[in-house]
Amino acid sequence: MIRLEKRPQPSRAFSLATPVLAVIATMFFGGLLFMALGKEPLLAIKTIFWEPLFGEFSFFYRPQLMIKGAPLVLIAIGLSLGFKAGIWNIGAEGQYIMGALFGAGVGLAFYPAEGHYIFPLMVLAGAFGGWVWAMIPALLKVKFGTNEILVSLMLVYVAEQFLASMSLGLLKNPEGFGFPGSRNLQQYESAFNADLIEGSGMHWGVVAAMIAVIFAYVLLSKHRLGFAIRVTGEAPRAAKFSGVNPTRLVLFCLGTSGLLAGLAGMFEVSGPAGQVTIDFNVGYGFTAIIVAFLGRLHPIGILLAGLLMALTYIGGDIAQSQLGLPAAAIQVFQGMLLFFLLALDMFTNYRLRFGRTEVA
């Protein structure tokens, strides 16, 4: 007989080991999947994990890792604060879109003026856009007790409608022959979030992600607010007794996560993406939820998880093109990662017992 037994204390060792074990399990079962598809499993795994980092063209892929990872880390850091306190912002994708629209909108409003003040204003506008969008579920929650999961998620679809409307209307490139999509900010120097060092992939969004990691680390380990967040998530009643104001906490957590998601959207639209288009959002806001949990809601963990996730995307595309693996197989592979993480996570709180149950 095998049975689960609750651990008296959650295992710290297991909590740290889970992500590593999940990655190993994903490699193993992913390898079996690739083998079933008639591909060389080791080659496929190597292509996904090794090629972008140390392969022939790693000079190109390493910067791409930053570009792909930065928005994930930035959003996931914000989400992790709320998740730790049991406040569930599922709508980062919408806040990301609104941040991009506000940021790009401000930039385009100045077109074609050039000036050093334009980009900082866009950053502020982007942060504001994401923050406002997150304040809707936050205020509804504190005033009327609505469920922030549903409200924030539904607002993603509202934001997508705004995005479509802006790409087709207000922000449409007047020189675009009637096609949807804004002017390309990459061609507008004052608004372009360029690589700080040409070809390094280090744009302002990467810098912001680094700062967010440090900020979250300090907040959670040193600041009173960080304590309030942790204690609310772990023991809500105790939090009340220790004087935590739940209303302020909801506003802070949702607001911060919205702000960071908005920033991510703004840095993306003004840099790597360049344009407001109907299909601007590619799911960073949702993937960041996986990143947050894969990183154990810990700032450093999230940084690593964001890079790992970026690696599977980039490596996955290489595997598609070099080995002819279908995109669906890559997506299953990424899904496995979360699945194994959650499955193995159980062993943080439980352990397996073999043998018969002793009768007391």
Next chain:
Amino acid sequence: MTLTKLLTGAAMALGLATTAMAEDKTKVGFVYVGPIGDGGWTHEHDKGRLAVEAEFGDKVETVYVESVAEGPDSERVMTQMALDGADLIFTTSFGYMDPTINVAKKFPNVKFEHATGYKQAENVATYSARFYEGRAIQGHIAGSMTESNIIGYIGSYPIPEVIRGINSAFIHARKVNPDVQFKIVWAYTWFDPAKEADAAKVLIEQGADVVLQHTDSTAPQAAAQEAGNVITFGQASDMAQYGPKPRVSSIIDDWAPYYIARTKAVMDGTWTTGNTWDGIGAGMVGIGEISDAVPAEVKAEALALKASLADGSYHAFTGPLNKQDGTPFLAEGDTADDGTLAGMNFYVEGIEGDIPQ
């Protein structure tokens, strides 16, 4: 001794070089916006890729990446293909336009072909199909067959490509049936079975007995089948599995002839940039078998219309035509030029409702 060695070495090097030359296949990359699946836009592009492989066999190697998001992801995938030695890269979505131009700048020796865009460069050509010619035939059949005089239209996004299709279908439906009305629903998606099914149901409830779609899934076909007495047309792929009714015909994207020709041009070293916009005549737009659910004389008229579009004796946008607001668009006998068609952002007279902004 040393000399012999040296010579052997040189000979070997030469030998190796020759083998390398012989094995130097032309590498063609394809970047897809959706999954290949079993129908629709990307599926048809992939059929084109397979046709290139079938045509040239060992002399080509094709690679592809599916479900590539527009923006930085597509730029990365294109760069990766170029780094891996692709000689020719087809980028098959409008949103790949700026990324294609960006990557093309970095790889001047690689040829790029961007579908449905308007930006060209020394090594970037553009291509698209005159789907509106197919829409004219759809409009003709729809206008002839409708009994409720209400034709439903599922639009994807209000962009020139889609508006052109609506106008073309409407003009030809009105020609055969002056009482015809169009009801247009914007789905804001190219492919979303759930949304498309909803849109089709709404249109059918509003009395439409013909549903035209500019979205890729078969969901509207299924909804029409369920409702009974409604006819539809396949989009991008033939969707023959829904024939003979509701699906009575289809517009099929056929990229194979173009892809083969352009690959051949790269092999021969004759590739040059340009803008190709081919229709029924060149075979880029196919009209799926018109089923027996269509009355014989309507079918004959539709085929005659197809023939006249194919040989260029008739243009789908021929005056007299007014814009929706009543201002003149084309005088008697005039035809629309490609520039106007490419950026078309207005309805023709008779269509109700506004284009969403």
